[in-house]
Amino acid sequence: MEVDIMSxxxxxxxxxxMEYSFALVETxxxxxxxxxxxxxxxxxxxxxxxxxxxxxxYEAKYGPLRYTQMSGCPWxxxxxxxxxxxxxxxx
Amino acid sequence: xxxxxxxxxxxxxxxxxxxxxxxMIIEQFGGADGELSAGIRYLTQRWTMPTNQGKAILTDIGTxxxxxxxxxxxxxxxxxxxxxxxxxxxxxxxxHYVNHxxxxxxxxxxxxxxxxxxxxxxxxxxxxxxxxxxxxxxxxATYEWLIxxxxxxxxxxxxxxxxxxxxxxxxxxxxxxxxxQEELDRKKYY
Numbered sequence: 001m002e003v004d005i006m007s008x009x010x011x012x013x014x015x016x017x018m019e020y021s022f023a024l025v026e027t028x029x030x031x032x033x034x035x036x037x038x039x040x041x042x043x044x045x046x047x048x049x050x051x052x053x054x055x056x057x058y059e060a061k062y063g064p065l066r067y068t069q070m071s072g073c074p075w076x077x078x079x080x081x082x083x084x085x086x087x088x089x090x091x
Numbered sequence: 092x093x094x095x096x097x098x099x100x101x102x103x104x105x106x107x108x109x110x111x112x113x114x115m116i117i118e119q120f121g122g123a124d125g126e127l128s129a130g131i132r133y134l135t136q137r138w139t140m141p142t143n144q145g146k147a148i149l150t151d152i153g154t155x156x157x158x159x160x161x162x163x164x165x166x167x168x169x170x171x172x173x174x175x176x177x178x179x180x181x182x183x184x185x186x187h188y189v190n191h192x193x194x195x196x197x198x199x200x201x202x203x204x205x206x207x208x209x210x211x212x213x214x215x216x217x218x219x220x221x222x223x224x225x226x227x228x229x230x231x232a233t234y235e236w237l238i239x240x241x242x243x244x245x246x247x248x249x250x251x252x253x254x255x256x257x258x259x260x261x262x263x264x265x266x267x268x269x270x271x272q273e274e275l276d277r278k279k280y281y
Contacts, residue, residue, distance in 0.1 A: 015102060017098065018098055029152065084099070084169075
């Protein structure tokens with residue numbers, strides 16, 4: 001049995017980021033074909049703000065989710081878990 | 092270009108090791124109407140799409156399909172990663188195992204490898220957007236058959252999410268088709 005290297009706190013924050021990220025996928029696709037919809041744009045912008053805040057918080061605490069971010073030494077982007085290794089059954 | 096984010100689009104929860112189910116799920120990893128076909132199809136069609144709405148929707152849905160391909164690969168991996176040889180022997184996954192071990196590979200549930208002939212890019216936006224709408228419906232149907240043969244609550248949950256995405260994509264491609272059609276009609280002069 002492998003040891004779960006992610007704390008409950010880390011998983012919950014990642015899940016929250018995943019939720020906002022998905023909301024942005026939805027508003028993005030909708031806006032692609034409805035670029036003048038101000039209500040959808042407002043929603044998109046508020047999700048975007050929250051997403052970027054949570055992402056910065058997560059990356060400062062647990063390391064980069066994106067290679068464009070800064071890291072201490074050693075390069076923390078490579079650290080596990082990779083997305084397919086996370087056990088979402090146990091939170 | 093693309094920017095990878097080290098997270099799945101949807102959390103994959105698999106309850107029980109099940110190589111036989113993995114072999115069925117792999118249909119959407121490398122089958123004709125699977126996520127790889129979808130991603131390559133839409134991203135390939137972008138160069139000849141005339142409207143900005145159309146270019147954006149092909150780019151963004153194509154990109155989302157690659158995230159779905161990652162979800163499917165993760166479901167397959169989680170279904171087989173802890174499987175013993177005895178759990179693999181005699182299942183439909185055994186033939187996959189002797190070639191690929193436990194790695195996912197883009198073939199369909201019957202083992203037929205993915206080919207580019209599954210997709211088209213016709214250089215004609217009306218033809219392409221109709222192909223895409225049909226592709227989304229075929230993928231939706233595949234997810235329904237997969238849900239019918241699945242008995243793992245975690246797997247069914249992820250399959251339901253992916254099925255819903257096909258419906259949203261169908262809707263968006265329909266809107267893009269209408270926009271392109273209006274644009275082409277506007278350009279006609281008599």
